[in-house]
Amino acid sequence: MPDVRETPLLVIGGGPGGYPAALHAADHGLKVTLVDEGAKLGGVCLNRGCIPSKALLHTAKIIREAHEMANYGVSFSDPQIDLAKLRAFVQEKVVSKLTSGIGQLTKGRGVDVVKGRAVFTSPNTVEVTGEQPQTIRFQNCIIATGSLPVVPKPWQIGDERVMDSTAALLLPDIPKKLLVIGGGYIGLELGSVYAALGSKVTVVEALERILFMADKDLVDPLEKRLRTEFEAIYTSTKVMGLEATAEGIAVKLEGKDVPASLTFDRVLVSVGRRPNSAGIGLDKAGVNANEKGYIPIDKQRRTNVPHIYAIGDVGEEPALAHKATAEARVAVEVILGEPAEWNPRAIPAVIFTDPEIAWAGITQQEADKQNIPYEALTFPWAASGRAVSIARTEGRTKMLVDPESKRVLGVGIVGAGAGEMIAEGVLAIEMGAIARDVLESIHPHPTLSETVMESAELAYGAATHMAKPRKR
Numbered sequence: 001m002p003d004v005r006e007t008p009l010l011v012i013g014g015g016p017g018g019y020p021a022a023l024h025a026a027d028h029g030l031k032v033t034l035v036d037e038g039a040k041l042g043g044v045c046l047n048r049g050c051i052p053s054k055a056l057l058h059t060a061k062i063i064r065e066a067h068e069m070a071n072y073g074v075s076f077s078d079p080q081i082d083l084a085k086l087r088a089f090v091q092e093k094v095v096s097k098l099t100s101g102i103g104q105l106t107k108g109r110g111v112d113v114v115k116g117r118a119v120f121t122s123p124n125t126v127e128v129t130g131e132q133p134q135t136i137r138f139q140n141c142i143i144a145t146g147s148l149p150v151v152p153k154p155w156q157i158g159d160e161r162v163m164d165s166t167a168a169l170l171l172p173d174i175p176k177k178l179l180v181i182g183g184g185y186i187g188l189e190l191g192s193v194y195a196a197l198g199s200k201v202t203v204v205e206a207l208e209r210i211l212f213m214a215d216k217d218l219v220d221p222l223e224k225r226l227r228t229e230f231e232a233i234y235t236s237t238k239v240m241g242l243e244a245t246a247e248g249i250a251v252k253l254e255g256k257d258v259p260a261s262l263t264f265d266r267v268l269v270s271v272g273r274r275p276n277s278a279g280i281g282l283d284k285a286g287v288n289a290n291e292k293g294y295i296p297i298d299k300q301r302r303t304n305v306p307h308i309y310a311i312g313d314v315g316e317e318p319a320l321a322h323k324a325t326a327e328a329r330v331a332v333e334v335i336l337g338e339p340a341e342w343n344p345r346a347i348p349a350v351i352f353t354d355p356e357i358a359w360a361g362i363t364q365q366e367a368d369k370q371n372i373p374y375e376a377l378t379f380p381w382a383a384s385g386r387a388v389s390i391a392r393t394e395g396r397t398k399m400l401v402d403p404e405s406k407r408v409l410g411v412g413i414v415g416a417g418a419g420e421m422i423a424e425g426v427l428a429i430e431m432g433a434i435a436r437d438v439l440e441s442i443h444p445h446p447t448l449s450e451t452v453m454e455s456a457e458l459a460y461g462a463a464t465h466m467a468k469p470r471k472r
């Protein structure tokens, strides 16, 4: 091994920002070195985020659906849960399969993968410690070091019954009573998993409502369902302290109509994530980070040091895997000398609860806040043949259009499979489609996707399958 490895492009971090950047650059003939300190490539998303959580949510969905079929004449006995086997499915059949796939992709593209932690020692060098220690000198660098879960200091009581999302995904056991602190998407997704496995789940959210970033009318059907599946959802409620006792974790609460104290077998803290930018020697490279730890970047994803780029969770919000991957393409194309820039009209967001919530483009609450004129066209799934046939009529599809031009500004969906459906909304917004473009694109019948077409139809007076309001 040379004392100093020279590389035209160094990528730090092998998550959904870093590894696609390395692959894309290699595909275009750049010699790339990818450094990651994790045991396996794939970052948070593949190892302890998107992928394991979705494998567990799939399991939870099947448990719930099997149970619900009793209402329609087919009864199954209660599920027998073999936790060791379920864990093995998630970790070996899903996570390991995908992470080793990334290993093969990087190998196939000739990317040099270095295992270890990279810390900048100058604007053109990093020192790698760990499994493969070395010095790397680079011409360009992409920082894709991601983010870490936040567990506020007072809740760090040194008891393994207080978990972050990483620990919860490892399914240590099925607690009888689980408290989820934080009514964001990670807390609700994992809460749904544990509820389906048999835990009595309580959610505490400091804000007035769960999932504050999503439109309320989209959250309502989910909240209604979660209130039947969870023990309790306390909003406008603060956790004032955690204490480890022999009986469990005693939790002090403060809020209206909330017990002052409750005890749980486990507590999941899911109150947010912070950019992983501390301790990587940014000062030695001359790269700025703001007070929250995010690395400010321009439209080319450049930091203040022109040959150093930042993408993914460490750069700017939203912290989503597909946003990191899309930024990777921009940064690499800029490095290749192409006139690329980050300018998406729609970054989709999906909450993989049941029902799912998904949106793209502007939300109604954002449009209100920014005084953007819009027409909101909502198609209730009770009028969808497909939704009726799968007994999922609680959903709704909402399209926001410009009142004059009818250009699609945003799409929001709540309902079974909303996450798969939102891609049509993204395409419509990116292509600058008007509602008629969506309406005149023939959608297959009977599918839930027809609800997107019918919401577009509302821009021109009425939707075929929706009762027209009676004229007085």
Ligand code: FAD
Binding pocket: 012, 013, 014, 015, 016, 017, 018, 035, 036, 037, 038, 042, 043, 044, 045, 046, 048, 049, 050, 051, 053, 116, 117, 118, 119, 144, 145, 146, 147, 165, 186, 276, 280, 311, 312, 313, 314, 319, 320, 321, 322, 323, 324, 352
């Ligand atoms: P990361 O995935 O965080 O990867 C960073 C990598 O950098 C890591 O592998 C780390 O080991 C490495 N690293 C860090 N510092 C160094 C260093 N100094 N040297 C070497 N290596 C280093 N997003 C979605 O879009 N959809 C979802 O459904 C979804 N579900 C989620 C569920 C959970 C429970 C969690 C926690 C997150 C979820 N996310 C989801 C968010 C998603 O995981 C992140 O947005 C995404 O992983 C960010 O990618 P990234 O490349 O920026 O960083």
